[in-house]
Amino acid sequence: MKYSADVLDSIRWNEEGLVVVVAQDYNTGEVRMVAWANREALLKTLETGFAHYYSRSRRSLWKKGETSGQLQRVLQVRVDCDGDAVLYIIHQEQGVACHTGERNCFFRSIDGSKVTKPLPFEVLARLQEVIEDRLLKKPQDSYTVKIYMEGEDRILQKLGEEAVESLLALKGGDPQRIKEELSDLLYFMVLSLTTKGVSVAEVMEELSRRFKTSE
CATH class of the missing domain: 1.10.287.1080 (MazG-like)
Incomplete structure (x- = not known):
């Protein structure tokens, strides 16, 4: 995947060298998940075309769906206006992004109910x-x-x-x-x-x- 070194360098990594990544579905527009990436994870994503993130708990790089098969093919990568967030536009394999088995990680409403209807x-x-x-x-x-x-x-x-x-x-x-x-x-x-x-x-x-x- 082509990328600009200048845009990559404009990303404002936090004190841990991480940036927030939002994964948005190319077909539906829904937000599938939010995770973290370091520079290595982002470069790996750009090189392979598959979503890579950084686990703060394990302190290691991880490829989404490597064990579950729920891979995320990354079609576009965008950087927000302030450089402190990254957007992956993805195709979600198997239709499931959340480790709970839900299609996305935002299935809980603040009122405690489960979100069932699509926007x-x-x-x-x-x-x-x-x-x-x-x-x-x-x-x-x-x-x-x-x-x-x-x-x-x-x-x-x-x-x-x-x-x-x-x-x-x-x-x-x-x-x-x-x-x-x-x-x-x-x-x-x-x-x-x-x-x-x-x-x-x-x-x-x-x-x-x-x-x-x-x-």
Whole structure:
């Protein structure tokens, strides 16, 4: 991974030679975990493309997922404006980042409850993960599996029907119905993408490319 020596040198390591690292999921945007890195760990990350951190308790370098298989492929590394924090943009292998078995380390709310709902910007990518899981495991009571087993034409028929219903809802102007119908449409869009092996992230990348073109 390419990097600027000047940017690397701008990092403000603390008195222990460490900097905070935030790992953010490339597909969903969720924060997966926070850890520490020293210069060696950061360089190892840049050299290998896999997340490396520094354990303060063990006083040693560690590669995320080396024993569990829950590796983090690092797609980008960013440094914050003050140089005292680093951001890893990652792809999380096996979908689990936390040692507790949770998908991320921030599953506890300050009120003591467990966080179960994704934030709005996570929803489409998380929906695709659920669809992929359903199609892999094929539970008998799954609506997704039922539609999938009826074949491609049935999926595309439903996609078309939901598109028409969305148009009618938009024409009618009722906000609640618009939300409901477009939610159905988005579900069938993501299901269609999944059956074709196209990720939500790839569609977002194309939109991002167009943003750049239109600047």
